[in-house]
Each structure stands twice: as C-alpha cells, then as structure tokens.
Amino acid sequence: MSLAGTLGRSAAGRREPAWRAPALWGGIAAFPLVVGLMSLGIGRYPVPIDQVLLALAAGSGFAVDVPGTVERVVLLIRLPRILEGLVIGGGLALAGAALQGVFRNPLVGPQIIGVSSGAAFGGALALLLGLGLAGLMAGAFVFGITALVIVFALSRVDGRSPVLMLVLAGVVTGAFFAALVSLVTFLADPNDTLPAIVYWLMGSFATASWPKVGLVAGVTAVAATVLMAMRFRINILSLGDEDAQALGIAVEPTRWAILVAATALVAGSVAVAGIIGWVGLVVPHIARMLVGPDHRRLLPAAALLGAGYMVLVDNVARTATASEIPLGVLTAIIGAPMFAWLLRRTQAGGWT
Amino acid sequence: MITVEGLSYHLPRDRCAVFRDLSFRVPDGAVFAILGPNGRGKTTLLKTVLGLLRPSAGRVRIDGATGYVPQGTHLPFPYSVLDIVVMGRARGIAAFRSPGKADYAAARRALDRLGFLGFADRPVTELSGGERQMVLIARAIASEAPILVLDEPTSALDFRNQDRVLGAIARIAREDRLTVLFTTHYPQHALHVADTALAMHGPADARAGPVADILSEAELTDLYGLPIRVARLDHAGRPVRTVAPVFGAAEPAGLPLVAP
Missing domain, CATH: 3.40.50.300 (P-loop containing nucleotide triphosphate hydrolases)
Incomplete structure (x- = not known):
C-alpha cells in the first residue's frame, strides 16, 4: 500500500520520529472536519457547538430537542454553504496539485490551461441570455471543456503536446476567453444582468443550495477518484515526457486523462460558485511543505487542506463585514502575499 | 537482440x-x-x-523491454532516491495502481547492488552529478528489463x-x-x-x-x-590501452564545430 508504505519518510527524506507522520496526517485529516464544524456555529446568528451537534443529529433523523431557528440556520443555510466550500476547496487544490505535477512546474494553477476563463465565459453568456441556474452550470461546464479542446488542438505538434506548447496554448486560450467575457459584460444590461455577471465572476458561496452541493459533489467525486487513482502516474509524468515514455508509460492518454479530470473539477466549481483563484496554486505549496513532493501523499493532503482553507476564507467573506466580501477577491488578497512568502521561503532549497 | x-x-x-x-x-x-x-x-x-x-x-x-538511462534528467521536485528508483517499475504497475512491496524490494535491491542503499531517503535534488547518474542506473536496473x-x-x-x-x-x-x-x-x-x-x-x-x-x-x-593515438601502457604488469587525441594538430579544414 503506497500511503502507509511511504509514511515513515518525511518531506525532507530524512528519518523522523515514529509519531510524527501519524500526528501530521491526523492533523491534516482533522483540519477540514474541525473547521467545518466550527464554521456551522459562526455567523450573524452565532450557534454554540453543542447546539450545532444537536442540530446535525436532528438533521440525521435522531429525535433531539433543538430550537427551530437553530435547526434552520445550521441545516438549511450554513450546512450546504460549508459543504460546498469543502468540496470546491478540496477539488481546486487537488486539481492544482495534479496540474503542477503534470506540467512539471510548481507555478501552474488551474487557470493556466485556460479552463477557468472558458468556464467564466460560458457562465457569463448564460447569465446574459437569462438561461437560469441550469443554463449557468451547463454553460460553465461546456465552455470549460471547450477551452480544453482548443488547448488540445493548438498544442499538437507532430501528434504530441509538449508541455511548453500546452502552457502557451493555455495562455492564448485563456486570453481569448477573457476577451469574450469582457465582451459579454460590455453587452450586458447595466441595470440588471451586468451586476449579476460581475458578482458571479468574483466568486461566492452565498447562493449555496442542496441541489448545487449535490451537483458539484457528484462531479468532484468522479474526477477526484480518477486523480487519486492516478497519483503514481503523476509522479512519473513529472519526470518529463521522454523519461515517462521510456519508463513504459503511454504519456499522451495518461496526461489527457488527468487534464480532463482536473478540468471537470475546475469547471464544476466555476459553475456553482464563480471564479475562485489562487486556492489551486497556494494550497498545493503548503501541502508540499508538510508532506513532501510525492504526489501519492501530496494529492490527499492538498485536497484535505484545500477543503479546510476554503471554508476558513469563506468564514471571513461572510462575517468580516455587514455585506459579503466576494470570495474570489478574498482568496486573491490572502493568496497573493502568501504565495509571495512561500516563493521566498522555498526558492532557496528547491521546491520542497 | x-x-x-x-x-x-x-x-x-x-x-x-x-x-x-x-x-x-x-x-x-x-x-x-x-x-x-x-x-x-x-x-x-x-x-x-x-x-x-x-x-x-x-x-x-x-x-x-528496455531500461533507459537518459543524459541527465531535470527534476523539478525533490523526490527521494527510492521514489525515483521505484519509478523504474512503472511498466508493470497498472494506470490506477501504485507500486507495492515487491516493487520497493526491487528498487532497494537495485540500489544495494550499486552500493547506494544508504542514499535511499536522500532528496535527488541534493545529489552530485555522479550520484544522480548512479540513481538513474539503479532505476533502469529496477525495471529488470x-x-x-x-x-x-x-x-x-x-x-x-x-x-x-x-x-x-x-x-x-x-x-x-x-x-x-x-x-x-x-x-x-x-x-x-x-x-x-x-x-x-x-x-x-x-x-x-x-x-x-x-x-x-x-x-x-x-x-x-x-590525429588520435592509441597507446598501450603497462600498469602493475597489466596491459592498459588508452586513447590520446593530439590536440592542435587538426587539419585546418577540419570538421565545423557543431552543437550537440
């Protein structure tokens, strides 16, 4: 078993005390759980933790006595929002970690393959045309995948997609769809659809609902299962195309399977919550500092940390001021300096 | 063959x-x-x-099957030596699987045969050129090709x-x-x-x-x-062949300098 087999060795590769790895993984696994539970009590209407647990018990069908308001606030308002945050944060961090491995570059994020911009355009277009929630999700998803297909077509050289061509094709595709997004906002009715589009683009969990949670959780479950199953393959791809091929791997199909799974994660999150940047870039770095570069450990760690991180940031977004701060704005405000600090810290000793 | x-x-x-x-x-x-x-x-x-x-x-x-030792691999991530060597087993590991006990045993055996088992937990990014070459050879050996x-x-x-x-x-x-x-x-x-x-x-x-x-x-x-001379020398009673280029003696119209 890979995880247990490699747990004994630390990030730096030196032998560590036997308690360190279980404690570290216990902490990483507990992080999203604890943050999620605490967050159920945080907000305009504070709920003590015992009441939160009682409300959860009531929601699970146990006959417990909870005030109706508490039950409604916890189960109908906060729980879907927090679950959505956990799922999307985990998915974005997982996608980021996988993409950084496949592109052999720790500076890569889900934006780099143009998928975010494609999904943004699809969603904005649906809002412009007034297609409703289903249209918004379908639009984001379809154009996220469209962006990936365009990247695929542009990056082909002699039947292959070298990493450099992939990145360049991603930049070109991203810029193209960003321009289309501008066009859509320019065409939008400034009294009605324009604010909707702008707020949606800035990212938010404020509109979280059980159907949305169900949708994004379904997509994330499938895509995350694929990425987790292929995490040793990501290790091999991170050696470079030629090495991977010489080691007996079918490089192209493997890489595209991972790219499609990552795209599904990003497009699914954009569809329900708009554009949330930086999570897929910053969280894998933190995870790498904690558990090392091996993607067999990095992917689960990034997913768990991303889930907790996202809900933490969303807590700030919904409680810091009287009106909500857009989530995408917050993740950038927190993420950019954090990333700068990580860069300074990690540059010296390679990407640890 | x-x-x-x-x-x-x-x-x-x-x-x-x-x-x-x-x-x-x-x-x-x-x-x-x-x-x-x-x-x-x-x-x-x-x-x-x-x-x-x-x-x-x-x-x-x-x-x-072939085990390949490339001319220096750029490694963007500081994997441990053992993690790199076990990748030599990739051919026999299905797409949705990770290396198991037998794969790690083969990787350790390959390192041991080169006298490099002590390096198993070292990050490859901290190795010298000669050490890294031995790690890549160990990876090829671990493939058992x-x-x-x-x-x-x-x-x-x-x-x-x-x-x-x-x-x-x-x-x-x-x-x-x-x-x-x-x-x-x-x-x-x-x-x-x-x-x-x-x-x-x-x-x-x-x-x-x-x-x-x-x-x-x-x-x-x-x-x-x-001009290149092949010389036979004697070292402790053992004949040694060595190749010595005569620098500075090339024809003026010699080969143009070509980048590798």
Whole structure:
C-alpha cells in the first residue's frame, strides 16, 4: 500500500520520529472536519457547538430537542454553504496539485490551461441570455471543456503536446476567453444582468443550495477518484515526457486523462460558485511543505487542506463585514502575499 | 537482440538526414558502444531505437523491454532516491495502481547492488552529478528489463566517477546477462567495457564491428578529424590501452564545430 508504505519518510527524506507522520496526517485529516464544524456555529446568528451537534443529529433523523431557528440556520443555510466550500476547496487544490505535477512546474494553477476563463465565459453568456441556474452550470461546464479542446488542438505538434506548447496554448486560450467575457459584460444590461455577471465572476458561496452541493459533489467525486487513482502516474509524468515514455508509460492518454479530470473539477466549481483563484496554486505549496513532493501523499493532503482553507476564507467573506466580501477577491488578497512568502521561503532549497 | 535495418532520421521539416540507411545488430548479452562527433546523431539514434522518436525510414526490432538511462534528467521536485528508483517499475504497475512491496524490494535491491542503499531517503535534488547518474542506473536496473540503454553515462563525470559508473555497468551487465547499448564521447570507455562498437563517421557512413577494429588509430582519426593515438601502457604488469587525441594538430579544414 503506497500511503502507509511511504509514511515513515518525511518531506525532507530524512528519518523522523515514529509519531510524527501519524500526528501530521491526523492533523491534516482533522483540519477540514474541525473547521467545518466550527464554521456551522459562526455567523450573524452565532450557534454554540453543542447546539450545532444537536442540530446535525436532528438533521440525521435522531429525535433531539433543538430550537427551530437553530435547526434552520445550521441545516438549511450554513450546512450546504460549508459543504460546498469543502468540496470546491478540496477539488481546486487537488486539481492544482495534479496540474503542477503534470506540467512539471510548481507555478501552474488551474487557470493556466485556460479552463477557468472558458468556464467564466460560458457562465457569463448564460447569465446574459437569462438561461437560469441550469443554463449557468451547463454553460460553465461546456465552455470549460471547450477551452480544453482548443488547448488540445493548438498544442499538437507532430501528434504530441509538449508541455511548453500546452502552457502557451493555455495562455492564448485563456486570453481569448477573457476577451469574450469582457465582451459579454460590455453587452450586458447595466441595470440588471451586468451586476449579476460581475458578482458571479468574483466568486461566492452565498447562493449555496442542496441541489448545487449535490451537483458539484457528484462531479468532484468522479474526477477526484480518477486523480487519486492516478497519483503514481503523476509522479512519473513529472519526470518529463521522454523519461515517462521510456519508463513504459503511454504519456499522451495518461496526461489527457488527468487534464480532463482536473478540468471537470475546475469547471464544476466555476459553475456553482464563480471564479475562485489562487486556492489551486497556494494550497498545493503548503501541502508540499508538510508532506513532501510525492504526489501519492501530496494529492490527499492538498485536497484535505484545500477543503479546510476554503471554508476558513469563506468564514471571513461572510462575517468580516455587514455585506459579503466576494470570495474570489478574498482568496486573491490572502493568496497573493502568501504565495509571495512561500516563493521566498522555498526558492532557496528547491521546491520542497 | 536488437536489429536495426535501413534506419533513417530526418529532423521535422528538414530534407537533410541526421543519419541514413543505418543497419546493425546487437546480439543478446553484447555490450555495444556508439561513438561519433557532436551532432552526428548518437542520441537521436538511441531515441529512435527506444521508440521515443519515429524514424523517417527503416525499422527497429527489439526483443524485450528496455531500461533507459537518459543524459541527465531535470527534476523539478525533490523526490527521494527510492521514489525515483521505484519509478523504474512503472511498466508493470497498472494506470490506477501504485507500486507495492515487491516493487520497493526491487528498487532497494537495485540500489544495494550499486552500493547506494544508504542514499535511499536522500532528496535527488541534493545529489552530485555522479550520484544522480548512479540513481538513474539503479532505476533502469529496477525495471529488470533485459536491455539497458544509456545515453552518455559518463559525460560530465570526473575520472573516479567515470570508473565507478563504467564498472557498475560492466558488472551488472555480466551478472544479469544484459544487452547494453550506450553512447559515449570517450573511445577508451568503449575499449574498456564494450565488445562491439558503431562509429558514426558520416550521415550515411556508420561502421560497426569488434571494438578494437572500429576504434583503431586510423578509424578514430577519421572519426573525429584529429590525429588520435592509441597507446598501450603497462600498469602493475597489466596491459592498459588508452586513447590520446593530439590536440592542435587538426587539419585546418577540419570538421565545423557543431552543437550537440
């Protein structure tokens, strides 16, 4: 078993005390759980933790006595929002970690393959045309995948997609769809659809609902299962195309399977919550500092940390001021300096 | 056994061939060296044989899997030595699986045979060039492939490390009865470990045969466009052959300097 087999060795590769790895993984696994539970009590209407647990018990069908308001606030308002945050944060961090491995570059994020911009355009277009929630999700998803297909077509050289061509094709595709997004906002009715589009683009969990949670959780479950199953393959791809091929791997199909799974994660999150940047870039770095570069450990760690991180940031977004701060704005405000600090810290000793 | 028949390779969108109509055979258990000046296509030939590049004509037949030691790998992530070596097992691990106990055992065995087991937990990014070369050789050994292909395994190494790498290759090849194919810029390395050699004199002029014939003074002088002497020395009663280029004595109209 890979995880247990490699747990004994630390990030730096030196032998560590036997308690360190279980404690570290216990902490990483507990992080999203604890943050999620605490967050159920945080907000305009504070709920003590015992009441939160009682409300959860009531929601699970146990006959417990909870005030109706508490039950409604916890189960109908906060729980879907927090679950959505956990799922999307985990998915974005997982996608980021996988993409950084496949592109052999720790500076890569889900934006780099143009998928975010494609999904943004699809969603904005649906809002412009007034297609409703289903249209918004379908639009984001379809154009996220469209962006990936365009990247695929542009990056082909002699039947292959070298990493450099992939990145360049991603930049070109991203810029193209960003321009289309501008066009859509320019065409939008400034009294009605324009604010909707702008707020949606800035990212938010404020509109979280059980159907949305169900949708994004379904997509994330499938895509995350694929990425987790292929995490040793990501290790091999991170050696470079030629090495991977010489080691007996079918490089192209493997890489595209991972790219499609990552795209599904990003497009699914954009569809329900708009554009949330930086999570897929910053969280894998933190995870790498904690558990090392091996993607067999990095992917689960990034997913768990991303889930907790996202809900933490969303807590700030919904409680810091009287009106909500857009989530995408917050993740950038927190993420950019954090990333700068990580860069300074990690540059010296390679990407640890 | 590796059989190469009428192999040609053109760079994409280039009419001029890197090499043309190349044929040779590497019998099972042979140690086969490929020599030639920079830019003559040694690495290209190796990659074509491995199937990493598609030839423009001709064909390559290989009986069995290959373990490949590339010419220095850029590693963006500080994987541990053991993690790198276990990747040599990738061929036998299904797409949705991770290496198991047997794979780690094979990786440790490969490191142990090179005397590198103590490095298992070290990050590869902190190793010296010679150490990294040994790790890549261990990775190829861990694959348990019957054919070992190495691209300039001794370039950028000092004398002591050249000796260690060559010694390791020769020993493993003998013990496991491997077929070895390697490129080199050092004729004495070919004389030391190879029994057969291919000298790439020109795009359509490659000569294969027993290493002593292919790497004679006259042949080497023609190959590199510079007078080259093969000297026999005596070391502690043992004859030693060494190759000495006569620097500064090249024909003025010698080979143009070509980038590798």
